[in-house]
Amino acid sequence: MQLPFMTWAESEAQIRKDPLVIVPIGSTEQHGPNGLIGTDALNAEAVAIAVGKATEAMVGPVVAIGMAQHHLAFSGSITLRPSTMIAFISDYVFSLARHGVRKFFFINGHGGNIAPLSAAFSEIYATASLDPSGQVPRVRCVQHNWYDQKSVRAYAAQAFGDRDGSHATAAEVSLTQHLFPDSIRRVNMPPVAKAHRRFTDAIDLRSLHPDGRIGSEPSLATPAHGKALFEAALADLSPALRAFRDEP
Amino acid sequence: MQLPFMTWAESEAQIRKDPLVIVPIGSTEQHGPNGLIGTDALNAEAVAIAVGKATEAMVGPVVAIGMAQHHLAFSGSITLRPSTMIAFISDYVFSLARHGVRKFFFINGHGGNIAPLSAAFSEIYATASLDPSGQVPRVRCVQHNWYDQKSVRAYAAQAFGDRDGSHATAAEVSLTQHLFPDSIRRVNMPPVAKAHRRFTDAIDLRSLHPDGRIGSEPSLATPAHGKALFEAALADLSPALRAFRDEP
Amino acid sequence: MQLPFMTWAESEAQIRKDPLVIVPIGSTEQHGPNGLIGTDALNAEAVAIAVGKATEAMVGPVVAIGMAQHHLAFSGSITLRPSTMIAFISDYVFSLARHGVRKFFFINGHGGNIAPLSAAFSEIYATASLDPSGQVPRVRCVQHNWYDQKSVRAYAAQAFGDRDGSHATAAEVSLTQHLFPDSIRRVNMPPVAKAHRRFTDAIDLRSLHPDGRIGSEPSLATPAHGKALFEAALADLSPALRAFRDEP
Amino acid sequence: MQLPFMTWAESEAQIRKDPLVIVPIGSTEQHGPNGLIGTDALNAEAVAIAVGKATEAMVGPVVAIGMAQHHLAFSGSITLRPSTMIAFISDYVFSLARHGVRKFFFINGHGGNIAPLSAAFSEIYATASLDPSGQVPRVRCVQHNWYDQKSVRAYAAQAFGDRDGSHATAAEVSLTQHLFPDSIRRVNMPPVAKAHRRFTDAIDLRSLHPDGRIGSEPSLATPAHGKALFEAALADLSPALRAFRDEP
Amino acid sequence: MQLPFMTWAESEAQIRKDPLVIVPIGSTEQHGPNGLIGTDALNAEAVAIAVGKATEAMVGPVVAIGMAQHHLAFSGSITLRPSTMIAFISDYVFSLARHGVRKFFFINGHGGNIAPLSAAFSEIYATASLDPSGQVPRVRCVQHNWYDQKSVRAYAAQAFGDRDGSHATAAEVSLTQHLFPDSIRRVNMPPVAKAHRRFTDAIDLRSLHPDGRIGSEPSLATPAHGKALFEAALADLSPALRAFRDEP
Amino acid sequence: MQLPFMTWAESEAQIRKDPLVIVPIGSTEQHGPNGLIGTDALNAEAVAIAVGKATEAMVGPVVAIGMAQHHLAFSGSITLRPSTMIAFISDYVFSLARHGVRKFFFINGHGGNIAPLSAAFSEIYATASLDPSGQVPRVRCVQHNWYDQKSVRAYAAQAFGDRDGSHATAAEVSLTQHLFPDSIRRVNMPPVAKAHRRFTDAIDLRSLHPDGRIGSEPSLATPAHGKALFEAALADLSPALRAFRDEP
Helix, strand or coil: CEHHHCCHHHHHHHHHHCCEEEEEECCECCECCCECCCHHHHHHHHHHHHHHHHHCCEECCCECCCCCHHHCCCCCCECCCHHHHHHHHHHHHHHHHHCCCCEEEEEECCHHHHHHHHHHHHHHHHHHHCCCCCCCCCCEEEEEEHHHCHHHHHHHHHHHHHHCCCECCHHHHHHHHHHCHHHCCCCCCCCCCCCCCCCCCHHHHHHHCCCCCECCCHHHCCHHHHHHHHHHHHHHHHHHHHHHHHCC | CEHHHCCHHHHHHHHHHCCEEEEEECCECCECCCECCCHHHHHHHHHHHHHHHHHCCEECCCECCCCCHHHCCCCCCECCCHHHHHHHHHHHHHHHHHCCCCEEEEEECCHHHHHHHHHHHHHHHHHHHCCCCCCCCCCEEEEEEHHHCHHHHHHHHHHHHHHCCCECCHHHHHHHHHHCHHHCCCCCCCCCCCCCCCCCCHHHHHHHCCCCCECCCHHHCCHHHHHHHHHHHHHHHHHHHHHHHHCC | CEHHHCCHHHHHHHHHHCCEEEEEECCECCECCCECCCHHHHHHHHHHHHHHHHHCCEECCCECCCCCHHHCCCCCCECCCHHHHHHHHHHHHHHHHHCCCCEEEEEECCHHHHHHHHHHHHHHHHHHHCCCCCCCCCCEEEEEEHHHCHHHHHHHHHHHHHHCCCECCHHHHHHHHHHCHHHCCCCCCCCCCCCCCCCCCHHHHHHHCCCCCECCCHHHCCHHHHHHHHHHHHHHHHHHHHHHHHCC | CEHHHCCHHHHHHHHHHCCEEEEEECCECCECCCECCCHHHHHHHHHHHHHHHHHCCEECCCECCCCCHHHCCCCCCECCCHHHHHHHHHHHHHHHHHCCCCEEEEEECCHHHHHHHHHHHHHHHHHHHCCCCCCCCCCEEEEEEHHHCHHHHHHHHHHHHHHCCCECCHHHHHHHHHHCHHHCCCCCCCCCCCCCCCCCCHHHHHHHCCCCCECCCHHHCCHHHHHHHHHHHHHHHHHHHHHHHHCC | CEHHHCCHHHHHHHHHHCCEEEEEECCECCECCCECCCHHHHHHHHHHHHHHHHHCCEECCCECCCCCHHHCCCCCCECCCHHHHHHHHHHHHHHHHHCCCCEEEEEECCHHHHHHHHHHHHHHHHHHHCCCCCCCCCCEEEEEEHHHCHHHHHHHHHHHHHHCCCECCHHHHHHHHHHCHHHCCCCCCCCCCCCCCCCCCHHHHHHHCCCCCECCCHHHCCHHHHHHHHHHHHHHHHHHHHHHHHCC | CEHHHCCHHHHHHHHHHCCEEEEEECCECCECCCECCCHHHHHHHHHHHHHHHHHCCEECCCECCCCCHHHCCCCCCECCCHHHHHHHHHHHHHHHHHCCCCEEEEEECCHHHHHHHHHHHHHHHHHHHCCCCCCCCCCEEEEEEHHHCHHHHHHHHHHHHHHCCCECCHHHHHHHHHHCHHHCCCCCCCCCCCCCCCCCCHHHHHHHCCCCCECCCHHHCCHHHHHHHHHHHHHHHHHHHHHHHHCC
């Protein structure tokens, strides 16, 4: 049940029944030598659609551009500044709140989004928190990173050990390969070097991680691993959504 | 050549060869009784991908949420406020300008985007126009509405006459039906009434156009018409892009 | 009935009788070799005052600085960034809405204002469109370009043919000459060259249009033409205002 | 030498000779029983033009809408929020700085503008103050209230004593009567009551000052007083401008 | 009664009894050869706490960073842009308004704050002034500069004559020496030179006032003077607060 | 070495030697029945000063107001909206960057700050990341929560077990009691109830946590525990700072 593929009358009926929406959010940024620039958005959207199907929940349009300032030294990366993301997510949420949606279940595919998305939630909540009249509609927002689900972590640990890494990971590249087998790239790459500290801005990240991998060996990625990871994510996120839906 | 399906190295090579990107931009909003909420984004993206293929141009991620405040009285509609769109488009454009892109060819699927997108271009240009040092990278942005192309207008006029309308048109619904035949809706609807004046805000629009159609008979839509319109759009936009690319 | 020349008690009585205001909006920007920098504001204001007189409508203070980033490579041009214009027009409109004005009839003298002004209207409407409580006062805004009125276009076509152009036009310079005969400039200028494409930022505009004319021959301007154009504008805009006033 | 009545070539020559501009700034707000809503803008503009003539300085377009939130409980008053004024003045100043203007001499007609205008200057200066590269063009801005000039204060004290007041003053109404003798209003009004404290927002101001006068007796105004005050303002401001121009 | 040292239950009881808060506001900026960078914040906070004690009023957390763009050419100075200060003060005030506070008594220690703080008040008031529904909670804000109190000015005039100056004054340095005797600096400095005009941005200020003093001789400062000035400030501000509290 | 207690010449010398600053950041918000509203700021500042002393690092003024929208249903709580915090932290950082500071070591005392502070860092970095000219000064920012340090967690676990909780914790109240023994409150409170889900806005938090404690038993707090926790924090943060300083 994807909102873009519904009519307004169907949306109205669905929200009346279940005032909840899943929002996939990813990023458009470099993913190392063999990862696709759209990895984070493609993965988040696919997982979200599957979770929506499994739980009969409505899925909103994917937020395909995230907070990726740190990847801007690599071609193709696009960022929203955090202040832009706050405005964007606020408009998204308040628009659907206008139609009666009260719960927003974000499925996130990109670590760089966690903080600004959380900041956006606080900016949204502050409207009600600062309002003494009690007239502002109140909403509830949560974010879940598909790659951080317990089952996903467990599978990745078993499959890749400490070579999964933290960006352009073997796990996320596997998932994209499973979803888009026609877009698999075969690229030779040397063993990744471990960085001794965390990056700051884009130039800094590239100087520490010259080919875009952060501690990862995405050459280990396979579509089969991707399929397993996809199912693991679905297995954890579906009950999480149902629990969120059932909250009073 | 869709940016989300490229690696950063491929993006780098492509931009060096052709510092131009196509940006599809649509909207997420009601489209009458049988039109999909995602119509404008789905159509713009599909046309953009086809134009990109025909012209070997890179296609950036779709801007799926546009300026749709006037549709907010119908469920499922999502809007960016114009000020948010200006910030969003600025971040999109300046991110890719960082990588060397100098020409942005927006393919638009939604009339409500025209003014705020044009305002965003002016905001972007103003950075260079106000700069006395000449250090700001200069870009060039154009927008083309796929539904406004001469061949598209001609076909729609012949196929639907004055029953094409100006929102939830027979033409745009046809194109979506062609692209997503599994999502075709059959809905009975009475002949549309003509409005005597232009709408302002969301409540006003709904009071003038109670089922979301604006002067249109989308019951005339067929996938075959959609296919013809798609080809018409492609036929006009591909040379337009080539002319833009060739500008000094 | 110009608001700046009224007392607050007169304003109160007038708005109670007719909750409508005319807002002249122009620009402060180069207008070629013999056009005045204030052309767009001076013309819009004069036309607005005449329309106000003819229709007994209140005229607000002129917005003399518009969106003119593209003219900044010529001395004396001043721009508002679109985001500033949105804030400015919002404050203007919400201030008068506070006093009961519900209809805003903008008379515009500058093409560069059309998009950002329309974006400002949407930003204003969005406040009501996003509001579920129905407590936000709702207003209606329209813009009419005086130079685009049917009678004006007809006269200009007959008087200047295709030498009217699109900036620093013979028509707008004529109107200023009619209004301010003491400020007429006699400047020799060569025939204007046609540009092969549309400009983007200020440097680009100047490189395409080195003396500031865009396809126009303002040497054809005369005060007599200006008088005729003024009357043509008045003839079309007065009934347009009355129709707007009569809308439910 | 008013910028709106110059061509761009004349502006260029003038700025090369004298990189200074006078900016008149007023307000559009209630001025008591017999004062005009445009008083502050009309007065500031007239004084600025006269100072410009006396000193051969260029005069920019008047800023007719100022910070007047406190007058919004009286019909016809329009305000810019301070944040909007900061953006507006920044755009005005940076636009002319682009053309080489380095000194801005604001002639102000409204007390409510003093703080936000000063804040705008600081926002503008901060761009250079925070910039380590030294590439930001540096400008100098001053504001002078015409009604605060020593000669003006002296004349008003002699003519009106303590009945001049602090808003809708006898002095400012006199000046408008001198400038616009056709717009003189004769209104009976009781002696004004002194308020015991300073107002805050609009509702508060109206509760303290029910007809809009703040400690003033504008019934004392005459065009002859206005003429004398005008000359007094001119006598003080012209040398002030010359001193500013001569600063290194 | 300092808010940071209270519990929420104590705050609730206090605000119910007295819906007023004292807000100390200062700056973090250079204060000449022997003045501390924290001078303005340290002084304002100490005075505010003493006034709070004397009047049994609640004292909020100090705003230690103010508007100091003009001092940025001296190491250690930190500024808020005026637009940031407006947002910051708005959040501070609206947060406490949520809890019932209706009167805000700012005790200011820095001249550069006066205008942007006043602008912030207007921005806050504008929310109510523009609101036709009467639902916005209305607050009242005043600012008092401790150094500008009549008794303080009198003492400083007697103690330092015209050598008190206008920045890094003998008076403010004395007060800090009284409050923090362990932080007294002994620095030789030549007699200060008088500047012939007012500074603008940071580079300009430093070129006019190379060691950071503006017309002052802070070598005259002593803790004993500081103690006397502290008592003078307290003597004037305590009745001012009581009068504000008693306003209807 | 606290910046507020230094002169500008001392700041200049220090930054030349060590271009690093410690920034304490806390919050002003309810801390349960016996915790002080200033807890988070008081603790962060004290720890920061101690770390500064131990490492000979400069300590900037405390950011005493943080992101606390979720506590606004309890009296005395003050929040910055995340967008305000981004502007505030940006001004703080860019001001000191102007003086040569390149490394910012934030010591944080409040969980609600983590996301918006991280968003602020990204907004700051984005200025450099989006800049193709390489002229923007590049800085490095890190945040460390004093309460999250390994030694702190170990001590709290041993002292309080799972009764430390996540807000108004026994640990943070202990630290404040150690620092401000005169402000210790004795309040009887029932055993805290565990909440079944995470709060969203302020009303929601209060409905789940009616006295402001979140899973904590701050009645267990003692000054002695506070002293031990303080030393634990110092023991971990000092080497962390030195490592950060030594990064290339």
